[in-house]
Amino acid sequence: MSYIVNLSNRYRDGRMPDKVIPIADNVFGNEICFDFRKGLNSPSIVYWDYEITFEDPERALSPVCDSFTELVNKLYEQ
Known part of the structure; x- marks a missing residue:
């Protein structure tokens, strides 16, 4: 959990839109x-x-x- 909090804090300068929360980099x-x-x-x-x-x-998000x-589910073969 602290990993996600640290990632979120990294972008509080406005580069990432509000309500978009990083979970992996x-x-x-x-x-x-x-x-x-x-x-x-x-x-x-x-x-x-x-x-x-x-x-x-906004264009930075895909x-x-x-x-x-x-x-x-996409990470595993089914």
Whole structure:
């Protein structure tokens, strides 16, 4: 849990939109995030591109999955 809190605190300077919470990162500074902007009950999963955010913060977000469950299911062969 502290990992997610530390990631969230890293972007409180306005680079990441409100209600978008990072949960994983890569070596390039990009993040996989929960996107709570449409509601608090079932966040979608988005990819946040660190470099694009300086040009256009909204364009820096790309949809990945509609839910965390969908993301986890994509990680395993079925």
